[in-house]
Amino acid sequence: MTTRSAIAVTGLRKAYGGKAVLDGIDFEVAAGTVFSMLGPNGAGKTTTVNILTTLITADAGTVYVDGHDVATATKAVRSAIGVTGQFAAVDDLLTGRENLQMMADLRRLRSGDRLVGDLLERFDLVESAQKLVSTYSGGMRRKLDLAMTLVGSPRIIFLDEPTTGLDPRSRRTMWGIVRELVAAGTTIFLTTQYLDEADHLSDRIAVLDQGRLIAEGTADELKRQVPGTHVRLRFADAETLDAAARILPGSTRDDQELALRVPGDAGTASLRSLLDRLDEYALNAEELSVHTPDLDDVFLALTERTTHLEAVAK
Incomplete structure (x- = not known):
């Protein structure tokens, strides 16, 4: 595992209507690792992903992704990343193969046919490749969505709550795919509300609450912060x-x-x-x-502590 930073964020701020969504956060993600960002709804996780993936601009701070400034080198950043959002970005009117082929054509890949075949096999979608995506289950749609993200062989992949709504078997399948990607050197930035998911997959975890990073470390380091061991x-x-x-x-x-x-x-x-x-x-x-406490205990203790401090400050 290399210690080179795939993502480096300093003083990141974003506000909407005068309300701070991100209030000056700092973190780094080592290349070839899984970095998970946890937080309750409205904590700022998706806003963070949108800034890191050049979809929106920050109000302040610096963000480097794959060594490129997201504010001044947008094209270079986009060529290095892949994004799988909370909802599968697949075309229901096309087959699974056609969705993948469309991505290969958009990227003008010479070996697109071979790549599409490899991805269908890798994600266990060969039997359903000729079926319309409208007939796919939630787990199949998620797998196809991630396969489409991999068409460009991105060095950094952003997974924004990728297993929300999936059954346990489909979630485990996605976990296996994530581990394979990291073993091959890909960096994964993961947001999730499933704490067991972060515990199983992450090299480092950051807890975001009310726009601030309130804790960061390995799963074991975070667990030691909470009494109960x-x-x-x-x-x-x-x-x-x-x-x-x-x-x-x-x-x-x-x-x-x-x-x-x-x-x-x-x-x-x-x-x-x-x-x-x-x-x-x-x-x-x-x-x-x-x-020892599990991540559920950590999450509840840390976010409740933040809420209490905010109330005292008022």
Whole structure:
């Protein structure tokens, strides 16, 4: 994985009618990675994508995509990117093959026929290639839309909530395609409201709320920002549970399950210290498991914190 920046954003601002939609955000996306932007409805995710893909202009700030300034090198940016929006941009009056062929013709590709065939096979659309897109399911339309985006072999792909409304099987198929693209060196900028999607796919995640980036990091780094990480110990009998509870202050017991919940950061040092403490008193746990908050917990905690701070400021 390279650390070259595929996208670099500094001080990005955009307002509509005097209301700030993006209030000075900064982030970088390393080439050949998946960068996910999370946020509630109205947070500014789609506005960010529209600016990065040259569809609208920013009020302030600098944005470089594939090394090109989106404000002054629009054509170069567009030649380097592909975009799949929230709604599949396919022509219902054409077949799947005709949709792909149209994209190849628009790009004047000499090997268009071969490329179309390869994409139909790659996205498992060969059997439906001659059918009108109006007969396609939501998952098939999404796959065709992404296949059309790949006709130009873009180095950077923007996926704006690409799996919204898809069934679990179709979502998993899309995840597999995204992983294949990244493995081949493509950079993916993903916006999604499915937190498990971001958790499974992302190298880095940014949380956008009310036009501001309120957190950024890997999924694990974000999870560590939220309290609730703990080690669960289950013991063989009540006597051992009682003894462990006495030597582990701050722990919470579950007498029915003969279990003890011990707060911690889930790091190896704290885990080692916990085990040493049990060993010091010759106590043995039948089971040990580490529990950390998931991205749902992170998302709710961070966005609720922002809402609270906004209310206090007012």
